Amino acid sequence: MSVLELDDVRLAVPHPSGDRTLLRGVSLSVAPGEALGLVGESGSGKSMTLRTVLRTEPRGAHVAGRVLLDGRDVRGLGPAELRRVRAESLAMISQDPRAALNPLLRVSRFLVEGLCDARGDDERTATRRARDLLAQVGIADVDRCMNSYPHQLSGGMLQRVVIAAAVAGSPRLLLADEPTTALDVTTQSEVMAILDEQRRERGMSMIFVTHDLELASAVCDRIAVMYAGEIVEISTPERLHAAPRHPYTRLLLDSRPSLTARAPVLPVIPGRPVAAYEVGGGCAFAGRCPWSEPGCTDGEIPLVRDGDRAVRCAREEELAGELAHATGTEATA
Amino acid sequence: MNDDVKGTDGGVIGRAGGGSRRTAGAGGSGGSGAKGPGGAGGSGGNVIEISGLCKRFVTGRGSGRRTVDALDDVSLTVADGSCLAVVGESGSGKSTLARILVGLEAADAGEVVLAGRPVARRPRRAERRARARDIQMVFQDPNGSLNRRRTAGSAISEVLAAHHRVTGAEARRRVEELLEQVGLRPAHARSLPGELSGGQRQRVAIARALAAEPRVLVLDEAVAALDVSVQAQVLNLLSEIRRDRRLTYLFITHDLSVVRQVSEEVVVMRQGRIVERGSTTQVLDDPQHPYTRLLRDSAPRPGWRPVRAIGRDAAEVEA
Numbered sequence: 336m337s338v339l340e341l342d343d344v345r346l347a348v349p350h351p352s353g354d355r356t357l358l359r360g361v362s363l364s365v366a367p368g369e370a371l372g373l374v375g376e377s378g379s380g381k382s383m384t385l386r387t388v389l390r391t392e393p394r395g396a397h398v399a400g401r402v403l404l405d406g407r408d409v410r411g412l413g414p415a416e417l418r419r420v421r422a423e424s425l426a427m428i429s430q431d432p433r434a435a436l437n438p439l440l441r442v443s444r445f446l447v448e449g450l451c452d453a454r455g456d457d458e459r460t461a462t463r464r465a466r467d468l469l470a471q472v473g474i475a476d477v478d479r480c481m482n483s484y485p486h487q488l489s490g491g492m493l494q495r496v497v498i499a500a501a502v503a504g505s506p507r508l509l510l511a512d513e514p515t516t517a518l519d520v521t522t523q524s525e526v527m528a529i530l531d532e533q534r535r536e537r538g539m540s541m542i543f544v545t546h547d548l549e550l551a552s553a554v555c556d557r558i559a560v561m562y563a564g565e566i567v568e569i570s571t572p573e574r575l576h577a578a579p580r581h582p583y584t585r586l587l588l589d590s591r592p593s594l595t596a597r598a599p600v601l602p603v604i605p606g607r608p609v610a611a612y613e614v615g616g617g618c619a620f621a622g623r624c625p626w627s628e629p630g631c632t633d634g635e636i637p638l639v640r641d642g643d644r645a646v647r648c649a650r651e652e653e654l655a656g657e658l659a660h661a662t663g664t665e666a667t668a
Numbered sequence: 669m670n671d672d673v674k675g676t677d678g679g680v681i682g683r684a685g686g687g688s689r690r691t692a693g694a695g696g697s698g699g700s701g702a703k704g705p706g707g708a709g710g711s712g713g714n715v716i717e718i719s720g721l722c723k724r725f726v727t728g729r730g731s732g733r734r735t736v737d738a739l740d741d742v743s744l745t746v747a748d749g750s751c752l753a754v755v756g757e758s759g760s761g762k763s764t765l766a767r768i769l770v771g772l773e774a775a776d777a778g779e780v781v782l783a784g785r786p787v788a789r790r791p792r793r794a795e796r797r798a799r800a801r802d803i804q805m806v807f808q809d810p811n812g813s814l815n816r817r818r819t820a821g822s823a824i825s826e827v828l829a830a831h832h833r834v835t836g837a838e839a840r841r842r843v844e845e846l847l848e849q850v851g852l853r854p855a856h857a858r859s860l861p862g863e864l865s866g867g868q869r870q871r872v873a874i875a876r877a878l879a880a881e882p883r884v885l886v887l888d889e890a891v892a893a894l895d896v897s898v899q900a901q902v903l904n905l906l907s908e909i910r911r912d913r914r915l916t917y918l919f920i921t922h923d924l925s926v927v928r929q930v931s932e933e934v935v936v937m938r939q940g941r942i943v944e945r946g947s948t949t950q951v952l953d954d955p956q957h958p959y960t961r962l963l964r965d966s967a968p969r970p971g972w973r974p975v976r977a978i979g980r981d982a983a984e985v986e987a
């Protein structure tokens with residue numbers, strides 16, 4: 336059974352000019368021990384998807400669809416049960432570690448209190464465990480870190496403290512939302528390596544939200560690409576790179592400058608990303624897609640599954656061969 | 669002043685010549701190699717020459733007092749019409765370098781020569797204004813340079829009036845021209861920053877900088893906050909503008925893929941010092957300094973895996 340399953344999750348928030356749709360039917364599943372990357376540009380609905388799992392969506396939001404955590408629908412849980420599920424099964428790591436820590440408490444207090452609450456450890460046991468955890472997340476000077484206040488630590492150190500707290504209870508599912516976006520690249524590499532290692536060692540599942548397809552590819556078993564509040568493609572990182580099946584994925588791969596070769600002109604995706612509430616009928620990407628045809632704007636285009644991959648494009652079969660090759664600059668410039 | 673108003677692209681380039689040559693080589697051993705491969709400049713001089721730049725910041729007081737050498741003896745030159753990328757992690761001194769160059773900050777020591785003219789460390793107003801015309805800056809967050817209550821058109825005309833005394837119908841025409849050059853529509857002149865997307869705001873910031881008709885654009889993480897698809901558009905736009913207007917760029921970024929795409933030469937900064945410099949191909953394909961190698965090896969790319977370096981956190985504790 337999946338650790339997490341989202342079934343046609345839709346979300347709208349109230350707005351003066353009528354409700355605004357933010358998620359247009361998100362379906363995905365995460366297997367035990369699996370890491371799923373959720374990739375897309377800002378505003379595509381990645382974080383909002385995580386919030387439907389944590390039940391921290393904006394006040395007044397209308398949510399439809401099912402969110403099954405180990406088979407139980409978290410959407411129907413009462414406050415007490417919800418608290419228990421959050422404490423036992425879920426852990427969240429966000430972009431800003433400072434938000435997770437109390438600025439007035441030393442790291443030791445933060446970790447020890449968390450361990451005492453979650454596991455009923457006594458103070459001495461919790462302290463020993465906290466020190467072990469910090470060592471495991473690669474902190475060399477454990478004493479110094481334990482005695483520091485958050486403002487005395489760098490972002491990379493703090494994020495490791497947050498990871499230590501998140502993995503402490505070996506929850507079923509880690510939700511990581513751009514955990515390294517605010518960090519320098521060398522620190523990002525280090526923090527990702529630690530997160531990856533801790534997750535695997537403890538057999539935890541993870542949803543990893545990022546705008547960086549390469550970063551997701553390095554640590555995830557499968558990648559889901561989001562656009563305008565829905566998933567347009569799911570695939571393994573290898574196949575996503577070798578043969579993307581959705582035009583948006585193809586162009587996303589091509590428009591990123593390469594570390595090794597300079598393009599005379601970067602292939603671009605014309606126009607700008609659209610918001611979920613701006614989408615009319617048919618394909619959300621039609622306005623920017625070089626392969627769009629009149630048929631693309633008719634009716635809803637389903638996410639068609641094929642083994643462990645899935646794609647939402649009316650011309651999927653026809654385009655399969657063409658999309659396996661990088662677009663030349665002339666095709667899309 | 670009037671000459672500048674009429675300063676077509678040709679006129680702007682024309683000013684490069686003699687002045688630069690007079691001081692060419694002032695960057696001395698610190699020079700990053702004057703003539704960039706593919707450098708578009710016809711006159712061959714250096715538009716920017718920086719030597720021995722130092723800047724120390726002191727923060728806190730009493731026992732919490734700390735000093736940071738944001739710049740420690742930094743020298744570099746940028747050839748006319750070329751693009752020099754400055755890379756390094758946050759806190760390495762990139763922004764301080766940019767801010768001193770455009771006159772937002774004063775150096776403690778060292779010399780800046782812009783288009784052949786030495787720049788006073790604490791310039792007078794007129795001098796500062798002249799410099800603002802020659803060198804313009806684009807920031808990561810266009811909200812920093814755009815007023816929330818000011819339309820794109822008025823933000824651009826403000827610069828036209830300040831630097832070139834262009835007003836009225838002529839200003840409106842120039843605003844439309846500039847908007848078009850950065851891929852926006854004339855109607856965008858009436859938009860407030862809040863009504864524009866991140867990419868569009870960054871285009872307005874670029875149009876505003878171009879309104880001064882500068883010779884140099886200093887871009888500080890100017891594409892860092894943009895989504896991939898929009899970033900590609902803005903990178904192409906910047907390359908096109910540089911070619912068409914024969915501008916010189918100092919392009920600050922933490923992203924080595926962006927360096928590869930935009931620059932002929934690159935300097936790598938760490939803790940206020942330049943640790944490596946050279947042509948972009950040289951530095952990225954065959955980095956000599958261990959820190960440059962670390963930067964390159966940390967960049968996600970196909971087939972990449974994150975690695976855990978042992979004992980790096982000692983340097984990260986700021987207390």
Ligand SMILES: Nc1ncnc2c1ncn2[C@@H]1O[C@H](COP(=O)(O)OP(=O)(O)O)[C@@H](O)[C@H]1O
Pocket residue numbers: 725726727736737738756757758759760761762763764765
């Ligand atoms: N106004 C300031 N006051 C105190 N310290 C500063 C100030 N500006 C920069 N610094 C410090 O100088 C160093 C270099 O910073 P900066 O030039 O912003 O680096 P970068 O742009 O490469 O991230 C950092 O340690 C930074 O904290």
Ligand code: SF4
Pocket residue numbers: 581582583618619620621622624625626627628631636647648649650651
């Ligand atoms: S459905 Fe049509 S418009 Fe949409 S991605 Fe496929 S080809 Fe492009």
Ligand SMILES: [Mg+2]
Pocket residue numbers: 758759762763888889
């Ligand atoms: Mg900076």
